[in-house]
Amino acid sequence: MKSSKTVLLLMVGLALSWGLGLTAAVAKPIKIGILGPMSFTQGEGHWNGATMAAEEINATGGITVGDEKRLIELVKVDTNEFLSIPDATNAMEMAVSRHKVDFLMGGFRTEAVLVMQDIAMESKTIFIGCGAAHPKLCTRVMDDYDTYKYWFRLTPINSSFLGKVDFILLGTAGAIIKQQLGIEKVKVAIVAEKAAWADPIVAAAEKTIPEKMGMEVVGVWRPSPVATDCSAELAAIQRAGAQIVFTTFSSSVGLTFAKQMGELKIPAAPVGINVEAQKSGFWEATNGAGNYVLTINTYAPVKITDKTIPFYNKYKELYKEAPNYTAGTHDAIQILAQAIKNAGTIKADNVVTELEKIEFIAASGKVKFDKSHDVTWGPDYVTALGTQWQDGEMKCVWPYGWEGVTYEGSVPFKLPPWMVEYWKK
Amino acid sequence: MRIVVAYTRRMLKILRSEVLVLPSRVAVLVFVIAILALPLVTQDYYILRIMILTSIFAILAASWDLLSGFTGQMNFGHALFFGVSAYVTALLNLNLGFPPYFSIPLGAMGAVLTGLIVGIPCLRLKGSYLALTTLAFPIILMGIVFAIPGITGGELGLSGLTKLTGSRVNDYYVTSILMLVLGGIMWKITDSNTGIILHAIREDEVAARAAGINTTRYKLLAFCLSGFFAGIAGGLYAHFMRLAGPSTLEIGLSFQVIIWSVFGGMVSIYGPIAGVYILNPFMEVLRVILDNFPSLPEMRMFIFAALVLLTLRFMPEGLIPWLRDKVETECPRCKVRNVAFRRSCRICNAAMT
Numbered sequence: 001m002k003s004s005k006t007v008l009l010l011m012v013g014l015a016l017s018w019g020l021g022l023t024a025a026v027a028k029p030i031k032i033g034i035l036g037p038m039s040f041t042q043g044e045g046h047w048n049g050a051t052m053a054a055e056e057i058n059a060t061g062g063i064t065v066g067d068e069k070r071l072i073e074l075v076k077v078d079t080n081e082f083l084s085i086p087d088a089t090n091a092m093e094m095a096v097s098r099h100k101v102d103f104l105m106g107g108f109r110t111e112a113v114l115v116m117q118d119i120a121m122e123s124k125t126i127f128i129g130c131g132a133a134h135p136k137l138c139t140r141v142m143d144d145y146d147t148y149k150y151w152f153r154l155t156p157i158n159s160s161f162l163g164k165v166d167f168i169l170l171g172t173a174g175a176i177i178k179q180q181l182g183i184e185k186v187k188v189a190i191v192a193e194k195a196a197w198a199d200p201i202v203a204a205a206e207k208t209i210p211e212k213m214g215m216e217v218v219g220v221w222r223p224s225p226v227a228t229d230c231s232a233e234l235a236a237i238q239r240a241g242a243q244i245v246f247t248t249f250s251s252s253v254g255l256t257f258a259k260q261m262g263e264l265k266i267p268a269a270p271v272g273i274n275v276e277a278q279k280s281g282f283w284e285a286t287n288g289a290g291n292y293v294l295t296i297n298t299y300a301p302v303k304i305t306d307k308t309i310p311f312y313n314k315y316k317e318l319y320k321e322a323p324n325y326t327a328g329t330h331d332a333i334q335i336l337a338q339a340i341k342n343a344g345t346i347k348a349d350n351v352v353t354e355l356e357k358i359e360f361i362a363a364s365g366k367v368k369f370d371k372s373h374d375v376t377w378g379p380d381y382v383t384a385l386g387t388q389w390q391d392g393e394m395k396c397v398w399p400y401g402w403e404g405v406t407y408e409g410s411v412p413f414k415l416p417p418w419m420v421e422y423w424k425k
Numbered sequence: 426m427r428i429v430v431a432y433t434r435r436m437l438k439i440l441r442s443e444v445l446v447l448p449s450r451v452a453v454l455v456f457v458i459a460i461l462a463l464p465l466v467t468q469d470y471y472i473l474r475i476m477i478l479t480s481i482f483a484i485l486a487a488s489w490d491l492l493s494g495f496t497g498q499m500n501f502g503h504a505l506f507f508g509v510s511a512y513v514t515a516l517l518n519l520n521l522g523f524p525p526y527f528s529i530p531l532g533a534m535g536a537v538l539t540g541l542i543v544g545i546p547c548l549r550l551k552g553s554y555l556a557l558t559t560l561a562f563p564i565i566l567m568g569i570v571f572a573i574p575g576i577t578g579g580e581l582g583l584s585g586l587t588k589l590t591g592s593r594v595n596d597y598y599v600t601s602i603l604m605l606v607l608g609g610i611m612w613k614i615t616d617s618n619t620g621i622i623l624h625a626i627r628e629d630e631v632a633a634r635a636a637g638i639n640t641t642r643y644k645l646l647a648f649c650l651s652g653f654f655a656g657i658a659g660g661l662y663a664h665f666m667r668l669a670g671p672s673t674l675e676i677g678l679s680f681q682v683i684i685w686s687v688f689g690g691m692v693s694i695y696g697p698i699a700g701v702y703i704l705n706p707f708m709e710v711l712r713v714i715l716d717n718f719p720s721l722p723e724m725r726m727f728i729f730a731a732l733v734l735l736t737l738r739f740m741p742e743g744l745i746p747w748l749r750d751k752v753e754t755e756c757p758r759c760k761v762r763n764v765a766f767r768r769s770c771r772i773c774n775a776a777m778t
Contacts, residue, residue, distance in 0.1 A: 078712075078725075085672040086478050090471070090709060097470040111670040114584045118667055134581060197580055199571075 029073035030063055030346060032336070033095035034329060035088075035106035035116065038078040041279075042131060042326045046106040048319045049130075049327030050074055052311075053334055063337045066344045072333065075099045081112035088112040089119060096123045102346050103128070105154075105332045110134040121147050124348050126355070128336065129153040130328040135160055138372035149352050152373045154335070155298060155328030155364065157384050161377040163201060165296055166272055167208060169386045169398055170246055173271045173294065174215050176413055177243050181423045186215045189237040189268065191257065192248035193225040201248050201273075209246075218242050225251035230260050238266050243423065247272035247295075255285055262289030267422035269415055270294060280322040283392050290389050292416040294397065297387040298325035302396040302409035304365050304385075309409070311363040322394065331362035379403035390414055446771055447762060448752040453695070456702075460601050464594045473597045477665055479705040480597075480604040485658040486685040486697035487611050492651035493683075494691040495615050497627030498644060499552065501560040503682045505543065506536040506652040508563060508674035510659030515583040515669035516576070525589055529660030536656025537649045544648030548641055563674040570671055582670025589664040600661055604698070607654055612694040614650065623647055688733055690743025699745045704729070 034050045036043030054072040057063060062071040077095045081088040089112075095101050096119060104120050107113040108131035117137060120127035127150060129137060135158045140148040156162060174186045190205050192198040202220060209215050218240035221233045230253065237245060245268045249257065254276035261270060274295040276282055282290050299322065301312045311330060315323040323330075339354035340346055360367045365382035367375055375382050383405060386398030390411070397413040399405040444450045463476060489503045514532030517523040523531065543562055550558055570577040577583065589596045614620050625633040626640050634640050663669040672678070682697075689700020711725045740747035753762045754777055756770035763771050770777060 076716075080725075083677060085666070085668075085670065087708075089666065090475055090478070091712070093471045093474045094709075094712065110581055111668070111672055114581065114670075115666050115668050136581060136584075140585075 027062075027065075027068045027070045029071040030065075030103070030340070031073050031075055031099060031101040032333065033075045033077045033099060033101035033104045033106075035077045035079050035092065035095070035104060036108060036131065036326065037080055037082050038076060039080070040082060041324065042108045043078065043106075044319075045324045045326030046108075046130060046329050047074075047076060048315065049323060049330035050105065050333055052315060052318065053330040053332075057333065057337055064341045065346060070346075072337075075101050077106075079107070079112060079116070081107075081109045085112050085115060089115050092116040092119045096120065096125055101125065103336060105130055105329050105336075106326070107131050108326065110137065113137060117148070117151055121150055124150055126150045126152070126336075126348050126351055128332040130155045130332055131326045133157070133159040133162060135374070138374040141373045142371065149373070150348055152355055152369055154332050154367065154375050155325045157377045157382060158374055162273075162296060162384070163204060164377075165384045165386070165398075166201065166248075167205075167213070168402065169271050169294060169296065170209070170215075170244065171213055172386070172398060172400075172402075172413060173244055173269050174213065176415065177269065180415060181243070181420065183243060183423065186244060187218045187240070187242045188215050188244045188246050189218050189240060189242035190220045190246050190248075191233065191237070192220075192222055193251055193253050194222040195225050195250070197250070198222075198248045205246060215244075223253050223257070225249075225253050227253045228256055230257045231264065233257075234260055234264055234266050237268065238264075242268045243419070244268055245270045245272075247274050249273060250275040252276065255282070255290075258282075258290040258293045259286040260289075262286060262291055262293075265416075265418040267416075267419040269419060272296075277389065278322070278324055278387070280316070280394070282394075283389060288392065291391065292388060292414060294386055294388040294413065297385045297394075297396075298328065298364055299323045300385050300387045300394060300396040300409075302385070302407040304383075304407050305361045305363065307361065307363040308407075328364060331360075331364055331367065335360045335362060335367060379405045386413075388413060446764065448764060449749050449762075457605060460605065463601075464597055468594055470593055473593045475706055475709050477593075477597050477600045478662075479701055480600040481658050481661045481665065482682075482685065482705060483604050483698040483701040484607050484661075485655050486682050486689070486701050487608050487694050488651045488654035488658065489682045490686050490691055490694055490697045491611050491615065491654065492647050494686065494693070494697075495620060495627065496623040496644060496647040498547070498647060499556040499559070500651070500679075501556045501683070502563045502676075502679050503559075503651075503655060504674050504676070504678040505559075505563040505566060506539060506655035507659035507662070507678065508566060508669075509539045510536040510656030511663040511669035511673040512570070512577060512583065514660040514663045515586055518586050518664070519583055525587060525660075525664045529657060529664065532660035532663070533653050533656030536652040536659065538652075540648035540650075540652030541645065543652075544645045547648070548644055560676070560679070563676065563679065567671055567674045570674065578670070580671060582668055582672075584668045584670075586664055586667045586669070588667065589661065596665060600665070603657065603661065607657060608694060608698050611654060615694055619643070619646070684733055686743075688736055688744060690745040690747070693743075693746065696743050696745040700743070703744070704733075707732070 034046050036046035054074050058071050062069040075095060077091050079088040079091045103126050105128040107116055107129050110132040113132040133156050138153055141151055177183055177186050188209050190202055192202045206217055209217050223230050223233055247270055254274040271294045274293055277293045277295040278297050299312055301309055303309055338360055339351050339358055342354040343350040368381055370376050383399055385396050387394050388397045396407060396410040400410050400412060444454055485507055492498050493500050510532035513535035514528045517528040517531055547555055547558055571579055590599055622638055622643050626643060630640050685700040685704055686697035688704060690696025708729060711728055715725055736744055752765050754765050755762055756775055758775040759773040761772045763777060767777055
């Protein structure tokens with residue numbers, strides 16, 4: 001009898017506490033699916049950036065939605081998109097239909113993102129791209145607004161603008177060489193890895209450099225993306241008398257090339273795209289031979305906005321590496337939080353309207369989406385950066401006076417001293 | 426009405442005397458019913474997507490078995506047929522506005538033509554030389570794809586194709602019924618006189634030629650037939666994914682087809698189909714399980730590889746033939762298969778020793 005009373009009391013207690021729990025229950029969290037190849041650096045960047053932003057926002061109580069605060073719940077979606085497109089689409093479908101995510105961000109390989117974009121649009125889920133640069137992802141918004149309006153791209157700037165920045169960097173280096181070394185017609189060696197994505201850049205460079213930039217192209221070299229020796233190319237470049245090596249590398253050859261170029265003290269300045277040089281481990285990986293390598297970048301410890309340096313330093317402290325452009329998920333979550341706050345709801349159509357209107361100061365610059373829902377590039381908005389390795393530190397050297405823009409903490413571009421010595425003789 | 430009753434009776438009789446007597450046939454029947462009934466149980470988009478892709482890849486794997494398993498023409502570049510058809514389908518759909526029911530068969534015809542083009546230079550090659558040559562073709566085509574981005578879309582591929590059908594359930598029925606029908610046709614081909622000749626070519630081509638068989642013609646036929654079925658799979662894939670990109674030509678896909686087929690059991694048609702139906706959803710089950718252990722996502726490929734290796738170590742003929750041999754035995758006199766526990770043959774009554 002006594003035991004049955006105890007059981008009854010326990011049951012009543014449980015029921016009461018459950019009831020109280022219900023009344024005190026927090027609002028349902030907002031689920032954000034983070035898409036990326038999670039076994040690769042790119043996916044890690046997506047996840048790390050998003051985790052950092054979610055923790056920061058959750059520490060303040062969450063995202064303001066109308067009268068309530070809702071926490072962010074991240075869903076890690078390993079798309080494995082480098083190895084399998086069907087795998088990527090399955091993962092995307094799982095995020096949408098199983099995890100029932102409210103928003104999506106990330107993606108990297110354009111071929112996979114195109115299909116994932118279709119799945120997101122079909123389910124009318126907002127998808128903020130942080131990885132794929134191809135303009136086609138955004139031209140779809142212009143072509144069929146009603147279907148593709150849920151797509152926005154935040155990082156990187158699209159490949160047309162990346163190309164522009166690439167040539168601006170080349171022009172800047174050319175002007176400095178002219179001025180410092182007194183060379184009238186600067187000679188440029190085009191070196192691009194043998195990959196399809198580099199082909200249009202090479203074609204544009206061959207045309208633009210002599211015709212529009214007043215420089216001379218001394219040759220085109222196309223090493224394998226996984227070459228482990230570039231000494232033959234470097235010897236030929238030196239013989240050709242190039243003062244600038246215009247690089248286009250996304251693979252490991254960028255490391256080999258930069259290392260050997262420094263070791264052989266080739267009298268030329270490496271300028272262009274070198275994804276390996278965007279990584280904080282580049283200096284150690286080249287044993288310091290990667291000094292003076294200049295590459296396009298997204299983040300650097302300069303004051304693009306008030307948020308850049310705190311973000312850069314915290315990211316580096318937490319993950320022991322510099323953020324790459326896939327870590328743009330950090331900005332994406334913050335922008336999304338602001339848009340949700342403005343909309344007062346998480347309904348996709350309302351949030352789309354707010355995202356279209358938003359002007360947000362993010363770590364990568366002032367973000368405003370254009371008509372095609374692409375991030376706006378320009379002196380007052382997101383510019384991208386040119387970073388150069390200078391004695392073990394990644395320094396921002398561009399924009400430096402470009403269209404009146406110089407970010408605090410930027411330094412002038414430096415020519416390798418052995419190059420100056422060689423050409424001044 | 427009488428005709429219906431008569432046919433029903435005949436069907437039931439066949440069911441009782443031909444299907445229910447063997448576990449493998451019962452398994453096929455259950456499989457067909459399960460495939461057709463799945464949307465009645467669930468219409469979950471995620472599950473249907475996996476099953477649609479599984480059906481498409483099952484056609485592809487069975488078509489590889491037709492060429493490499495039955496005819497012995499070891500093809501390491503089977504993605505070529507898949508990719509060619511995907512691109513042809515996409516071009517017809519995007520440029521000429523052909524609907525899927527025209528663009529897919531025409532895409533498959535493109536793959537048949539490719540089968541002819543590839544088959545002719547490969548006829549004189551055997552074994553590893555043939556395998557390496559076939560491996561080269563999708564790589565060559567990939568080069569062409571990148572060389573003419575204006576037509577092929579280059580690295581991005583061709584996207585924005587018309588949807589296969591209007592709904593996911595319809596997509597499911599189209600792909601799974603096509604898989605069942607085409608799988609049945611391929612099985613029938615291998616069971617026909619042509620199939621026996623293909624088998625003979627694999628076992629001893631010189632002997633087949635000595636018997637008056639034009640082996641060249643039959644080998645070309647095998648390339649074209651295999652190309653056609655793989656082409657249907659490629660066309661379905663392009664319309665379902667709404668994309669035909671370089672990934673349809675990747676070496677990884679060619680090897681994936683071989684893994685599925687060898688795992689399920691070569692020289693059977695149903696073995697590769699079963700292989701895809703086991704391994705493809707298994708990878709997704711692993712995804713769901715490993716989702717609960719966020720620190721272990723990279724284990725997925727490792728578990729997959731370990732499973733395939735263990736299966737091949739202990740079941741070198743493949744999973745399905747191994748299972749079939751466990752539950753069925755062959756009559757020593759009339760060679761008809763019987764359920765393993767029978768003491769006498771169901772046909773000739775000979776003792777099953």
